Amino acid sequence: xxxxxxxxxxxxxxxxxxxxxxxxxxxxxxxxxxxxxxxxxxxxxxxxxxxxxxxxxxxxxxxxxxxxxxxxxxxxxxxxxxxxxxxxxxxxxxxxxxx
Amino acid sequence: xxxxxxxxxxxxxxxxxxxxxxxxxxxxxxxxxxxxxxxxxxxxxxxxxxxxxxxxxxxxxxxxxxxxxxxxxxxxxxxxxxxxxxxxxxxxxxxxxxxxxxxxxxxxxxxxxxxxxxxxxxxxxxxxxxxxxxxxxxxxxxxxxxxxxxxxxxxxxxxxxxxxxxxxxxxxxxxxxxxxxx
Numbered sequence: 001x002x003x004x005x006x007x008x009x010x011x012x013x014x015x016x017x018x019x020x021x022x023x024x025x026x027x028x029x030x031x032x033x034x035x036x037x038x039x040x041x042x043x044x045x046x047x048x049x050x051x052x053x054x055x056x057x058x059x060x061x062x063x064x065x066x067x068x069x070x071x072x073x074x075x076x077x078x079x080x081x082x083x084x085x086x087x088x089x090x091x092x093x094x095x096x097x098x099x
Numbered sequence: 100x101x102x103x104x105x106x107x108x109x110x111x112x113x114x115x116x117x118x119x120x121x122x123x124x125x126x127x128x129x130x131x132x133x134x135x136x137x138x139x140x141x142x143x144x145x146x147x148x149x150x151x152x153x154x155x156x157x158x159x160x161x162x163x164x165x166x167x168x169x170x171x172x173x174x175x176x177x178x179x180x181x182x183x184x185x186x187x188x189x190x191x192x193x194x195x196x197x198x199x200x201x202x203x204x205x206x207x208x209x210x211x212x213x214x215x216x217x218x219x220x221x222x223x224x225x226x227x228x229x230x231x232x233x234x235x236x237x238x239x240x241x242x243x244x245x246x247x248x249x250x251x252x253x254x255x256x257x258x259x260x261x262x263x264x265x266x267x268x269x270x271x272x273x274x275x276x277x278x279x280x281x
Contacts, residue, residue, distance in 0.1 A: 031261075032261070032265045033265075033268055035262075036266070036269035036272070039266070039269055040272070040273065042272050042273065044272045044275065095275060
């Protein structure tokens with residue numbers, strides 16, 4: 001039934017495209033922040049880099065959850081919320097921590 | 100001072116290339132080939148020969164390999180790293196233009212936080228590119244050594260888009276960590 005709903009959902013392609021764009025941007029930002037960290041050795045940038053990396057991981061798992069039915073488990077939402085919290089925590093650390 | 104390359108401007112391709120690199124440190128293969136109107140294979144072969152003979156050195160950045168006369172600057176590679184950063188370039192250019200600006204003058208001109216200026220100046224001093232001099236209650240920053248090779252490097256070594264973006268990200272975090280002291 002759920003797969004039938006998925007087939008007729010007209011917004012799914014748009015959602016997938018947005019998710020791919022989010023994934024691509026987070027990988028780009030991960031690369032940029034690693035490059036900035038290499039130049040400056042500022043720990044704050046490393047926190048931001050890990051946050052961007054987690055963003056990419058989250059998008060990847062969301063994509064897997066959507067496409068591979070065996071991976072679509074109820075506790076996935078807990079994992080995704082946990083990752084979102086970790087991302088926000090890392091950004092917070094990147095802003096407030098001094099060298 | 101007459102150097103080996105400039106004695107024979109119309110000499111062999113090796114001499115021409117060597118002279119061109121001395122005049123344009125940081126140039127890359129395509130530029131050498133086009134400016135000296137050489138075949139790609141010839142330019143490539145001669146550059147490899149010169150590098151093996153220790154007369155030039157090179158460093159790869161992105162798609163291009165940049166060539167320098169051997170021993171032009173002691174710490175070329177570190178300097179190149181600095182020059183790939185927009186802000187450091189601007190600070191260095193301002194110091195060359197003004198010949199001894201103070202910290203606040205640099206900060207006002209470049210329009211970045213004093214913490215960022217501090218950080219860049221500290222790195223430029225560590226690399227021996229500039230030095231500081233006390234002038235009353237101010238510190239003034241001056242270029243160490245000749246301006247010519249540094250200007251040549253600045254002219255021929257542009258930061259890539261990737262460098263520019265990652266530098267902007269770094270600047271953002273540098274201005275956030277304003278509590279750091281030099």
